[in-house]
Amino acid sequence: MAITAGPLNNLRQRRDVDLIVPDDSRYEEARRVWNAMIDRRPGAIARPRTADAVAACVQLARTENLPVAVRGGGHNIAGRCVCDDGIVIDFADMKGIRVDAGARTARAEPGLRWLEFDRETQAVGLATTGGTVGDTGIAGLTLGGGFGWLEGKFGMTVDNLIGADVVLADGRLVHASNRENDDLFWALRGGGGNFGVVTSFEYQLHEVGPAIVGGLVVHPFPRAKEALRFFRDFLHDAPGELVAAAVLMTAPDGQQACGIAVAYPGDVAEGERLVAPLKQFGPPVMDVIGRMPYLAQQSLIDAAMPPNVLNYWKAEFLRDVSDELIDAAVDGFARVPSPMSSILFFPIRGAASRVAPDATAFPHRNGFHVGVYSLWTDASQNDPNISWVRQTWRAIQPLSSGGVYVNELGDDEGADRVRMAYGPNYDRLQRIKAKYDPRNLFCQNANIAPVGV
Numbered sequence: 001m002a003i004t005a006g007p008l009n010n011l012r013q014r015r016d017v018d019l020i021v022p023d024d025s026r027y028e029e030a031r032r033v034w035n036a037m038i039d040r041r042p043g044a045i046a047r048p049r050t051a052d053a054v055a056a057c058v059q060l061a062r063t064e065n066l067p068v069a070v071r072g073g074g075h076n077i078a079g080r081c082v083c084d085d086g087i088v089i090d091f092a093d094m095k096g097i098r099v100d101a102g103a104r105t106a107r108a109e110p111g112l113r114w115l116e117f118d119r120e121t122q123a124v125g126l127a128t129t130g131g132t133v134g135d136t137g138i139a140g141l142t143l144g145g146g147f148g149w150l151e152g153k154f155g156m157t158v159d160n161l162i163g164a165d166v167v168l169a170d171g172r173l174v175h176a177s178n179r180e181n182d183d184l185f186w187a188l189r190g191g192g193g194n195f196g197v198v199t200s201f202e203y204q205l206h207e208v209g210p211a212i213v214g215g216l217v218v219h220p221f222p223r224a225k226e227a228l229r230f231f232r233d234f235l236h237d238a239p240g241e242l243v244a245a246a247v248l249m250t251a252p253d254g255q256q257a258c259g260i261a262v263a264y265p266g267d268v269a270e271g272e273r274l275v276a277p278l279k280q281f282g283p284p285v286m287d288v289i290g291r292m293p294y295l296a297q298q299s300l301i302d303a304a305m306p307p308n309v310l311n312y313w314k315a316e317f318l319r320d321v322s323d324e325l326i327d328a329a330v331d332g333f334a335r336v337p338s339p340m341s342s343i344l345f346f347p348i349r350g351a352a353s354r355v356a357p358d359a360t361a362f363p364h365r366n367g368f369h370v371g372v373y374s375l376w377t378d379a380s381q382n383d384p385n386i387s388w389v390r391q392t393w394r395a396i397q398p399l400s401s402g403g404v405y406v407n408e409l410g411d412d413e414g415a416d417r418v419r420m421a422y423g424p425n426y427d428r429l430q431r432i433k434a435k436y437d438p439r440n441l442f443c444q445n446a447n448i449a450p451v452g453v
């Protein structure tokens with residue numbers, strides 16, 4: 001459904017929104033998202049600079065019955081931030097951030113990436129749990145849950161959200177927090193982009209760094225099973241504040257390998273003591289674990305996840321890194337077609353796991369997120385790379401704890417997988433959706449059907 005010129009005129013006349021339509025020279029670049037598999041052509045891409053302009057975009061979509069997608073950092077693997085036809089509300093021009101060092105809070109606009117957010121908060125020695133790749137948007141990650149290196153000490157990103165300004169489906173701008181619209185606030189913290197368009201996030205910050213203990217060790221692939229068992233036991237014995245993740249990958253020398261990355265955001269001497277077993281095991285073929293700036297930890301794996309390459313992912317939550325899981329993952333990785341692909345094991349632990357599953361809309365408060373990630377560059381190789389993910393995931397999936405991360409659902413996953421992502425919170429989310437978006441205007445997401453629809 002193309003958008004006719006008339007309805008767009010209202011937006012065109014505003015000074016606080018930049019409109020990019022298909023004949024604009026910027027259109028091709030503007031419609032592109034992180035995953036190069038996604039190829040959608042919106043009728044218009046609106047880049048608002050104020051909350052009022054966001055409300056005007058939402059009004060337009062509602063009155064003209066247009067599909068509307070919302071874009072933060074553009075990283076979502078399913079590419080849900082861009083739709084065919086309809087209108088994209090793209091926050092590329094809303095990247096403001098105000099840090100209150102005294103109150104240890106930050107108000108941040110949804111166009112920011114974690115790298116940009118972290119730089120501002122670290123300037124005054126503060127941080128909150130964010131994503132592990134600097135280029136990822138704060139908006140989508142926050143609304144889906146947000147695991148990261150600080151989760152063990154401070155909880156997930158949703159646990160550090162203390163308020164949000166939201167444009168609702170009817171165009172009203174409201175505030176959501178524990179004191180105002182608390183049902184909406186609960187739903188925003190894990191319910192994806194289902195409930196409205198967030199124009200500002202307010203986060204709790206904490207003292208972090210600037211130096212922490214972090215980094216990565218790498219073991220040769222023939223010892224991957226042993227290294228993963230060590231990783232499991234090491235984490236079991238470590239304090240919850242220490243977060244470590246394992247990854248099956250291909251090292252820069254072209255050899256397959258098993259990496260273990262770690263972060264301890266507390267006292268540096270204590271961190272060095274805690275990571276000593278990680279450095280001793282093996283020994284590793286590469287060891288860059290030690291004292292480092294928190295900002296360096298936050299970009300540790302950036303180079304391994306570049307933008308604009310072809311991606312196909314499947315993920316699952318598992319209770320533990322069992323021997324069966326290790327066998328399935330390592331045997332699967334031995335057959336990986338692309339050297340850019342990986343299998344990630346990221347725990348939900350410490351403070352993140354002490355939050356009740358129904359305290360926020362994000363329910364998966366224990367165990368491990370396992371991601372099977374294919375990345376490749378040659379489109380003629382789509383089939384083997386997609387098949388590898390599906391085959392490897394099929395071997396892992398029977399070990400599932402029954403959950404999947406909403407932020408890593410692919411665009412080919414059905415309603416049952418969407419339900420799994422919200423788990424036991426789905427019914428409550430449906431009722432809140434019916435209150436705030438009864439006509440399901442915001443449906444370009446892992447969609448929660450309003451009750452009765």
Ligand SMILES: Cc1cc2nc3c(=O)[nH]c(=O)nc-3n(C[C@H](O)[C@H](O)[C@H](O)COP(=O)(O)OP(=O)(O)OC[C@H]3O[C@@H](n4cnc5c(N)ncnc54)[C@H](O)[C@@H]3O)c2cc1C
Pocket residue numbers: 034070071072073074075076077079080081082091110130131132133136137138139140141142143144145146147148192193194196197198199305407408444445446
């Ligand atoms: C390389 C890479 C690394 C990652 N690492 C992590 C990680 O360490 N931890 C983690 O938890 N996740 C991680 N993820 C997953 C990440 O959380 C999701 O991809 C998330 O959707 C990214 O947010 P975004 O704003 O960049 O995405 P976008 O694609 O812009 O947005 C995703 C969806 O969020 C909603 N949305 C976005 N902005 C708004 C808004 N302002 N108001 C309302 N709804 C909105 C929309 O429904 C949109 O479709 C990673 C992803 C990638 C690709």
